[in-house]
Every structure is written in structure tokens, then in C-alpha cells.
Amino acid sequence: MTQPIPDTALNAVEKTGFLDIELDPTLDLFAEIEKLKKEKNAVLLAHYYQEPDIQDVADYIGDSLGLAQQAEKTRADMIVFAGVHFMAETAKILNPEKKVVIPDLKAGCSLSDSCPPPLFKKFKEQHPDHVVVSYINCSAGIKALSDVIVTSSNARLIVESFPKDQPIIFAPDKNLGAYINKVTGRNMVLWNGACMVHEIFSLEKITKLKVRHPKAKFIAHPECEEPILRMADYIGSTTGLLKYTQTDDADEYIVATETGILHQMMKASPQKTFIPAPPENNCACNDCPHMKLNTLEKLYLCMKYEVPEITMEEDLRLAALKPIKRMLEISSKAGI
Ligand code: 13P
Ligand code: SF4
Numbered sequence: 001m002t003q004p005i006p007d008t009a010l011n012a013v014e015k016t017g018f019l020d021i022e023l024d025p026t027l028d029l030f031a032e033i034e035k036l037k038k039e040k041n042a043v044l045l046a047h048y049y050q051e052p053d054i055q056d057v058a059d060y061i062g063d064s065l066g067l068a069q070q071a072e073k074t075r076a077d078m079i080v081f082a083g084v085h086f087m088a089e090t091a092k093i094l095n096p097e098k099k100v101v102i103p104d105l106k107a108g109c110s111l112s113d114s115c116p117p118p119l120f121k122k123f124k125e126q127h128p129d130h131v132v133v134s135y136i137n138c139s140a141g142i143k144a145l146s147d148v149i150v151t152s153s154n155a156r157l158i159v160e161s162f163p164k165d166q167p168i169i170f171a172p173d174k175n176l177g178a179y180i181n182k183v184t185g186r187n188m189v190l191w192n193g194a195c196m197v198h199e200i201f202s203l204e205k206i207t208k209l210k211v212r213h214p215k216a217k218f219i220a221h222p223e224c225e226e227p228i229l230r231m232a233d234y235i236g237s238t239t240g241l242l243k244y245t246q247t248d249d250a251d252e253y254i255v256a257t258e259t260g261i262l263h264q265m266m267k268a269s270p271q272k273t274f275i276p277a278p279p280e281n282n283c284a285c286n287d288c289p290h291m292k293l294n295t296l297e298k299l300y301l302c303m304k305y306e307v308p309e310i311t312m313e314e315d316l317r318l319a320a321l322k323p324i325k326r327m328l329e330i331s332s333k334a335g336i
Contacts, residue, residue: 002305002306003304003305005019005021005305005307006021009021010307013105013307013308016106017104017105017106017107017293017308018103018104018105018106018293018298018301018302018308019298019301019302019305019307019308021301021305023297023300023301027300029057029296029297029299029300030053030056030057030296032300032304033057033296033299033300033303034057036300036303036304037059037080037303040077040078040303040306041076041077041078042076042077042078042079042080042303043059043060043070043074043076043078043079043080044057044058044059044060044080044082044299044303045058045059045060045062045067045070045071045079045080045081045082045083045091046058046060046061046062046082046083047061047062047063047064047067047082047083047084047087047238047260047291048061048062048063048238048239048242048258048260048261048263048264049083049238049258049260049261049288049291049292050082050083050260050291050294051260051292051294051295051296052260052263053296054082054294054295054296054299055260055263055264057296057299058082061264062238062239063151063152063153063237063238063239063240064087064136064137064151064152064153064237065136065151065153065154065237065239065331065336066153066239067081067083067087067090067091068087068090068091068094068136068151068324068327068328069328069331071090071091071094071095072094072095072328074095074098076098077098077099078098078099078100078101078303078306079091079092079095079098079099079100079101080101080102080299080302080303081100081101081102081310082102082103082294082299083102083107083291083294084107084108084109084112084288084290084291085102085105085106085107085108085109085112085310086109086112086136086137086138086139086140087136088100088101088102088310089139089140089310089312090136090143090324091310092310092311092312092317093140093143093312093317093320093321093324094321094324096314096317099306099309100309100310101302101303101306101307101308101309101310102294102302102308102310103293103294103295103298103299103301103302104293104294104298104308105308105310106293107290107291107293107294108290109137109195109290110194110195110196110197110290111135111137111138111172111173111193111194111195111196111223112137112138112139112142112172114172114191114192114193114194115138115139115142115171115172115191115193116141117139117141117142117144117145120142120145120171120172120191121145123169123171123191124145124169127167127169127189129167130167130168130169130189131147131148131162131166131167131168131169132145132146132147132148132168132169132171133146133147133148133149133150133155133158133159133162133168133169133170133171133188134146134148134149134150134170134171134172134323135149135150135151135152135155135170135171135172135173135176135177136149136150136151136324136327137172137173137195138171138172140312140316140317140320141316141320142171142172143319143320143323143324144316144319144320146171146323147323147326148323148326148327148330149323149324149326149327150327151237151327152176152221152222152223152236152237152238152240153236153237153239153240153331153336154327154330154331154334154336155176155180155222156180156183156184157330157331157334157336158327158330158331159180159184159186159188160184161330164185164186167189168186168188168189169188169189169190169191170188170189170190170191171190171191171193172191172193173191173193173194173195173223174190174191174192174193174194175194175195175198175199175222175223175224175225175226175229176222176223177190177191178190178226179222179226179229179235180222182226194223194225195223196285196288196289197223197257197258197285197286197287197288198221198223198224198225198256198257198258199224199225200279200280200283200285200286201220201224201225201228201256201277201278201279201280201286202278202279202280203227203228203231205277205278205279205280206218206228206231206254206256206277206278207231209254209275209277209278210231210254213252213254213275215250215251215252216250216252216253216254216273216275217233217234217248217250217252217253217254218231218232218233218253218254218256218277219232219233219234219235219236219241219244219245219253219254219255219256220232220234220235220255220256220257220277221235221236221237221238221241221256221257221258222235222236222237223257224256224257228256228277232256234248238257238261241255241257241261241265242261242264242265242268245265245268245269245272245274246268246269250272251271251272251273252272252273252274252275253265253272253273253274253275254275254276254277255274255275255276255277256277257277257286258286258287258288258291259276259284259286259287260287260288260291262274262276
């Protein structure tokens with residue numbers, strides 16, 4: 001049953017993006033969240049970039065493809081999405097009949113924001129003979145303008161499913177697009193977007209780290225810029241990076257992606273050392289400020305009161321559903 005929400009807290013959600021209700025500090029949030037999952041038949045899906053406490057209480061932790069696949073097949077009545085807005089929105093697009101809640105509605109994504117639908121529509125009109133392949137890190141508006149969606153796990157596979165002479169627009173990540181162009185020998189037209197976290201790594205500091213840790217492997221997410229990727233021993237999605245550290249025989253890794261993934265790497269291989277690749281300045285810029293807006297407290301409150309909820313116009317949902325379904329079908333046929 002949904003709990004009644006204090007009016008002031010509900011009114012504030014529109015402005016703040018989350019429920020701000022004071023909690024008793026003695027409350028065991030882990031136990032309470034488990035209780036709410038059962039009471040509401042809710043599934044808690046979390047991305048690897050969430051803070052460790054949220055990962056530890058999740059039913060499933062994964063990369064963007066794994067999370068979309070879980071959202072597609074869940075039988076739960078409510079999906080609690082501990083990730084950013086475009087991920088929860090994808091879950092809603094796949095599950096119009098289910099309630100999808102997110103701890104903080106303002107957990108956005110710089111990459112998604114770099115591609116506003118009205119501008120992208122004009123860009124698309126300038127390339128009428130191109131198909132549109134969009135990275136899942138985009139809004140429902142961009143998905144609705146796309147022919148197929150990809151993630152960093154399946155981008156290569158899906159791009160290669162088109163004939164070599166098929167002109168393609170790739171949006172919104174220019175770094176992932178350039179990487180896929182390089183490995184497939186394509187010449188896709190790239191939208192000029194990027195992720196604020198993956199663009200901040202310092203080539204110089206990573207080079208110095210490699211000198212100090214000569215046996216460490218350097219692994220990177222394909223949202224990183226080309227000079228960083230050129231140095232990498234392995235390039236892959238968050239799931240790909242995690243699996244690599246589990247199967248590879250090195251003892252040390254320098255990891256160029258958001259720091260949240262290190263939690264699962266350390267859990268899976270406690271005998272190994274994981275060093276986060278350093279950013280340009282001394283900020284904590286390899287922590288995604290959007291992902292980290294979600295906290296255990298906000299997570300508990302959104303489950304308890306079922307607010308904030310992801311909602312969407314049905315026309316937009318149906319238009320965005322088509323390219324997502326196409327991605328899921330191609331991935332499933334390929335066994336990923
Ligand atoms: P994956 O988890 O799909 O590798 O994506 C990384 C990312 O930046 C998500 O926002
Ligand atoms: Fe977006 Fe980058 Fe944060 Fe992922 S890490 S949610 S791509 S800003």
C-alpha cells in the first residue's frame with residue numbers, strides 16, 4: 001500500500017527532484033528496503049556507478065544493456081531504478097503498466113543533455129539517407145528519432161549488422177562513435193556529445209601511474225577519449241571491464257571509468273589491487289555527479305512513498321520503444 005506523503009514534501013519534489021523527509025537515524029535502511037521490496041513486489045535495479053551501499057542492497061547490478069534486459073523481463077509490480085534518468089526512462093518505455101520510481105529525478109547525464117531533440121532532428125534532416133544509431137545514454141526524445149539503440153556492450157555488433165555502405169549517424173557520444181568507427185572501419189557521422197566523467201582523465205597522470213605500477217593493466221571504458229583508449233590493454237563496458245578483471249591474470253589494474261565499478265571489482269577479486277585512473281585536476285571528477293545524487297535515504301523514501309515516478313506521453317513511449325526492442329532482439333540473437 002502507498003504511504004500518504006506529507007504535502008510539503010510532495011510539493012518540494014517538483015523543485016528538488018526527491019523526497020526530503022527526515023529519517024530516524026537509528027532506522028536500519030538495508031532491512032527496511034528489503035521489507036519494502038517484499039511488501040510491494042518491487043525489484044531494485046542498480047548501475048555499477050551507484051554508491052556501494054546501494055549496490056549491496058540491489059537485486060541486480062549491471063551495465064546499461066544488462067539493466068535494460070532485466071527491466072524487460074521482470075515480473076515485479078514496481079521497478080526501483082537506482083541509476084540515472086535515461087536508464088529509468090528506458091525501463092518505463094519497456095513497462096508502461098508498471099510503476100517505475102527513481103531516488104532522484106534530477107539524476108541526469110551530461111552526455112544525454114548534450115543532444116537536445118530539436119537540434120538533433122535538424123541534424124538528422126541534413127543527412128536524409130542515413131540510419132540513426134543512438135547510444136542508450138540519450139533521452140526518450142532522441143530514442144524516438146533513432147532506428148536502433150546501442151550500449152557499449154553491443155555497439156560494434158549492431159553497427160556491423162548494417163551493410164558496410166549504409167551511411168550512419170551515431171549519437172550522442174563522439175568518443176564511443178569514434179572508437180566504433182576505428183574498430184569497424186566505418187565512417188559514421190558523429191554527434192558532438194561526450195560524458196563529463198570519461199573526458200576528464202589525464203593522459204599524463206595515467207602515464208606516470210603506469211611507470212610506478214609497471215605490471216598493472218590499464219583498462220578503459222569506450223566513452224574515454226581516443227588518446228586514453230590508445231593506451232588501454234582492454235576496452236569495454238562496465239560489465240566487460242568487471243569480467244576482464246575476473247578472468248585476466250594480472251594483480252593490479254588502473255581503471256578509467258567512474259569509480260563506482262571498483263566496488264564490484266574489489267568484491268569479486270579481493271586479492272587484486274584496483275587504482276582509479278586520475279582526472280586532470282585534483283577534483284573527484286571521476287565520480288559521476290548525476291549517479292551520485294542517489295543515496296540510500298532517497299532510495300528508501302522513493303520505495304516507501306513511490307515518488308518520484310517516471311511518466312511519459314504514450315506517443316513518445318511507442319516511438320522510443322521500437323529502436324530499443326530492435327537492440328534487445330539483435331543482442332538476444334547474438335547471445336549477449
Ligand atoms: P555501461 O554501464 O553500459 O558501460 O555505461 C556506462 C555509463 O556511462 C552509464 O552511464
Ligand atoms: Fe552520463 Fe557520464 Fe554520468 Fe554515465 S558517467 S551517467 S555517461 S555523465
